[in-house]
Amino acid sequence: MNHQFAVNLSTIFTEVPFIERFAKARDAGFTTVECQFPYEHSVEEIQQELELNCLQLALINLPPGDWQNGDRGITVDPNRMDEFKKSVKVGIQYAVALNVKNIHCMAGIGTNLESKLAKDTFLKNLHYAATEMEKHGITILIEPINLYDIPGYYLNNLQQAVEIITLLDRPNLKMQFDFYHIQRIHGDPLPYFIENRDLIGHVQIADNPGRHEPGTGEMDYATIFSFLEEKYSGSIGLEYLPLKGSKASFEWLNKIAIGGR
Numbered sequence: 001m002n003h004q005f006a007v008n009l010s011t012i013f014t015e016v017p018f019i020e021r022f023a024k025a026r027d028a029g030f031t032t033v034e035c036q037f038p039y040e041h042s043v044e045e046i047q048q049e050l051e052l053n054c055l056q057l058a059l060i061n062l063p064p065g066d067w068q069n070g071d072r073g074i075t076v077d078p079n080r081m082d083e084f085k086k087s088v089k090v091g092i093q094y095a096v097a098l099n100v101k102n103i104h105c106m107a108g109i110g111t112n113l114e115s116k117l118a119k120d121t122f123l124k125n126l127h128y129a130a131t132e133m134e135k136h137g138i139t140i141l142i143e144p145i146n147l148y149d150i151p152g153y154y155l156n157n158l159q160q161a162v163e164i165i166t167l168l169d170r171p172n173l174k175m176q177f178d179f180y181h182i183q184r185i186h187g188d189p190l191p192y193f194i195e196n197r198d199l200i201g202h203v204q205i206a207d208n209p210g211r212h213e214p215g216t217g218e219m220d221y222a223t224i225f226s227f228l229e230e231k232y233s234g235s236i237g238l239e240y241l242p243l244k245g246s247k248a249s250f251e252w253l254n255k256i257a258i259g260g261r
Helices: 018-027 043-052 078-098 115-134 158-168 179-186 190-195 221-231 248-255
Strands: 005-008 032-034 102-104 139-142 173-178 200-205 236-238
Touching: 018 032, 018 043, 043 078, 078 102, 078 115, 102 200, 115 139, 115 158, 139 158, 139 200, 158 173, 158 179, 173 179, 179 190, 179 200, 190 221, 200 221
Parallel strands: 005 032, 005 236, 102 139, 139 173, 173 200, 200 236
Antiparallel strands: none
16 A cells, blocks of 8 residues: 554553553554554653664644543643643654654543633634644644544534634644544545545544444445545554454454555
8 A cells, every 4th residue: 555554552452561562563564653642651762662663653642631530632621721732842842752743632522611612712722733833844633533432522523623624724734534433423434535635634544333443343444445545645543442452453454455564
């Protein structure tokens, strides 16, 4: 294929501690990885693992707030704008040191927020983050996430993401298009990908139902990969929950998608 599969070390190889997953990825034949939140480990620790295992880190997320207590990002919260700015600083620090070109910014839970204030806050914070990241050649990504997986998530459909990106009109603000989430929100994701291709900066995949590896659910990944091979040149994040164990879960690569590791 024309692009690399990036195994997500936050959802795959969870049989071992996070810092040991880089070697597992290399042993499985991958040259590119991504992860959600690397911040429990120092930049130096992660640098060492990337270098030892000849890996490129394609994507990280900004610090999401207090995950254990229900935060799923803080970008829409008007009471936490100072905290958001600090999270941008930390995210950029990791991305620059680790040569990461994409940072996903989770919106947060919007249930108890007044809608106009939440939107205004989202726009202001994304403008700030895009401005800071542009100085370092980093793309900031926003991702529609389905409300079954994260109830109350503010950014929960594709049209909303398109509107935000269009309003801000920043060259380094793009959409993270997760085929699994778009399937759960809107149905067949491929037409939505085709329609919004110019706004998409990163792709992730998992099958539905269950968010497991391709081939375990209802989604037509043979057709999806065939299209992506022609029309998309970036990395494809494998952000799925292995059904059969991590190593066994890669069997689909040889059946549905040839190469790419």
